[in-house]
Amino acid sequence: MQNFTYQNPVKILFGKGQIASIASEIPAGAKILVTYGGGSIKKNGVYDQVKAALEGRQWIEFGGIEPNPHYETCMKAAELARKEAVDFLLAVGGGSVLDGTKFIAVAACFKKGDPWNVVTGAAHAEAALPLGCVLTLPATGSEMNTNAVITRESTKEKLPFSSPLIYPQFSVLDPETTFSLPPRQISNGIVDAFVHTMEQYMTYPVNSPLQDRMAEAIFSTLIEEGPKTLADPTDYEARANLVWSATLALNGLIAVGVPQDWATHMIGHELTALHGLDHAQSLAVVAPSLLKVKSDVKREKLLQFAERVWEIREGTPEERIEQGIEKMRAFFESVGAPTHLAAYGLGAEVASEVANRLQKRGWLGLGERQDVTPVQVKHILLLAA
Numbered sequence: 055m056q057n058f059t060y061q062n063p064v065k066i067l068f069g070k071g072q073i074a075s076i077a078s079e080i081p082a083g084a085k086i087l088v089t090y091g092g093g094s095i096k097k098n099g100v101y102d103q104v105k106a107a108l109e110g111r112q113w114i115e116f117g118g119i120e121p122n123p124h125y126e127t128c129m130k131a132a133e134l135a136r137k138e139a140v141d142f143l144l145a146v147g148g149g150s151v152l153d154g155t156k157f158i159a160v161a162a163c164f165k166k167g168d169p170w171n172v173v174t175g176a177a178h179a180e181a182a183l184p185l186g187c188v189l190t191l192p193a194t195g196s197e198m199n200t201n202a203v204i205t206r207e208s209t210k211e212k213l214p215f216s217s218p219l220i221y222p223q224f225s226v227l228d229p230e231t232t233f234s235l236p237p238r239q240i241s242n243g244i245v246d247a248f249v250h251t252m253e254q255y256m257t258y259p260v261n262s263p264l265q266d267r268m269a270e271a272i273f274s275t276l277i278e279e280g281p282k283t284l285a286d287p288t289d290y291e292a293r294a295n296l297v298w299s300a301t302l303a304l305n306g307l308i309a310v311g312v313p314q315d316w317a318t319h320m321i322g323h324e325l326t327a328l329h330g331l332d333h334a335q336s337l338a339v340v341a342p343s344l345l346k347v348k349s350d351v352k353r354e355k356l357l358q359f360a361e362r363v364w365e366i367r368e369g370t371p372e373e374r375i376e377q378g379i380e381k382m383r384a385f386f387e388s389v390g391a392p393t394h395l396a397a398y399g400l401g402a403e404v405a406s407e408v409a410n411r412l413q414k415r416g417w418l419g420l421g422e423r424q425d426v427t428p429v430q431v432k433h434i435l436l437l438a439a
């Protein structure tokens with residue numbers, strides 16, 4: 055096992071009715087900015103619950119944070135936060151609202167030029183407003199991690215950044231707030247959580263049986279509970295299990311002491327930025343092909359995945375690896391996430407487009423061994439055509 059330092063300060067308020075507790079989690083006297091997206095919270099009663107919980111508190115709101123949150127929109131919110139001397143942010147929505155709010159928290163405090171530099175890595179976050187979250191879409195794990203992914207609309211760049219300053223102080227996970235999700239977003243949540251787990255598991259062995267089994271438990275839970283929660287969106291128990299799986303898939307716990315990949319995500323972000331695929335759709339396209347192309351260096355973990363997650367024990371190692379990957383592909387398809395570019399109206403030319411972009415950006419080696427070159431990225435996307 056590799057050395058690690060792990061500290062996760064996020065307080066989780068899980069279950070029915072937990073929105074009512076938020077006021078006691080926010081410092082008395084704080085001026086609160088409530089942030090949200092395109093309006094789903096006004097239709098499903100979540101906005102009303104938040105309003106009731108904040109009764110008597112001083113708060114203003116900023117709506118309109120879009121899926122794959124835009125830098126341009128978040129800068130407006132940061133400006134508002136500064137102008138109104140806001141001292142606490144409350145994100146109410148999915149991963150995009152939360153990621154956007156994390157960026158707003160940093161941008162509102164940033165004094166050394168353009169906060170976009172924090173996203174590109176040219177500068178570090180200096181400070182951030184404290185934030186809390188009411189999560190309405192289980193997928194990203196943003197509710198319990200230090201990451202945010204921001205899109206600059208003007209240049210179509212979608213980039214992640216990370217800082218311990220943007221851990222939420224608390225996150226409310228009430229599965230009932232997710233009952234109103236359309237099937238496509240539930241499907242996205244299942245696939246995103248699955249691929250997060252994959253990015254931290256499907257590398258090479260470092261003698262970390264506990265992290266491996268925790269990751270395998272998340273895979274198996276998603277495989278069992280995903281179809282149940284799609285079939286019956288108001289089955290509380292199944293949805294609760296999806297919500298908690300998605301959080302555990304990316305709260306840092308399964309990543310401790312092990313190598314991590316993240317090439318699928320970096321390639322997927324380009325498909326979203328250039329062609330508008332939902333985040334999880336982009337992962338469903340890239341992941342099976344990437345595992346095929348990297349099956350030599352991921353061999354041991356692919357064999358373990360095939361056996362422990364899919365119970366594949368017959369055949370040569372190559373056959374078992376192939377079957378494991380195909381089982382994963384079939385699972386993504388079965389929950390409603392097509393795994394080929396063609397299903398999203400995209401042709402093979404996308405492969406060169408993405409590879410050239412990464413080359414230009416100097417991203418010459420992705421993955422746990424930094425060996426996923428632009429040439430391999432092209433190959434991966436051609437395989438996914």
Ligand code: NZQ
Nearest residue numbers: 091092093094121122148149150190194196201234235333
């Ligand atoms: O904007 P509203 O009206 O709220 O509608 C949203 C949006 O249209 C809707 N929605 C959310 N909760 C709902 C609901 N509709 C009905 N009922 C509800 N309860 O769902 C749509 C998609 O929402 P979005 O927040 O974009 O989805 P998701 O949570 O999947 O977030 C995706 C974003 O997170 C980033 C992705 O790149 C993408 O930008 N990621 C963030 C990560 C992180 N911070 O650690 C890691 C991930 O790998 C991912 O990259």
Ligand code: ZN
Nearest residue numbers: 194246250333
């Ligand atoms: Zn993801």
